Amino acid sequence: MNSTGIVSILENDIQADIIERKELLLQTKTFHLRYSLNANDQQYFLNYSFPIIYSVWEGFIQTTFQTYVREINRLNLRMEEYCDSLKIYNLELRVKQLKKYPSELSKxxxxxxxxxxxxxxxxFQISPIVDTKSNVGFDVLNNILASFNLKxxxxxxxxxxxxxxELDKFLLKIRNDIAHGNNAIIVTTDDVSRAIEVVEILMDEVYERLKNGFIHDFSFKA
Structure with a gap:
């Protein structure tokens, strides 16, 4: 399978997205330094930086895997050309009854x-839907990678x-607590930097796996 051209498109699109998201994270990290805020406003912004950081992270996963699927679908492969895990992933997304078997004959x-x-x-077109299970935590991320036969x-x-x-017990926990109205949380600038660090690490790691997946045809049947 000659996928060199598609790999280049994939690399360019994902790298451009990562650059844009890292710029947004940098703006979030330095916002309080660029504007004069009183103590209450600064604390408010620091706290709500966590939902922003998480949205950057989940948005990356959605956009990146949709890009990966788009390029896979351009190959117009038949079902038997895919790895078993991706067949299952796609069938369960497209045929919801596989997860909840119907009782009525018509269904x-x-x-x-x-x-x-x-x-x-x-x-066999792969669904562009990315099931993040409401939170893209560590296990959810690796389950998505496994569905595409990626490391x-x-x-x-x-x-x-x-x-x-760093992802589950720190970023996601604080983000969820803030989203559910826990006003007792005091986020510091170091906390913001720490949350951004794990997102940036993971974006680069996911990118490498998707790129290598296409180069070595991991998502396709050997």
């Missing part, structure tokens, strides 16, 4: 009809630096 017939249509199609991200990319803790 069973509709499910079988949809399955036959997908299986026999000349081009998981290890918890410890660096010594004594846990991605799972």
């Amino acid at each position: 069973k017939v509709a499910m079988i009809s949809k399955l036959q249509q997908l299986i026999n199609s000349e081009s 998981p991200i290890p918890d410890y990319l660096r010594p004594r630096y846990s991605i799972a803790i």
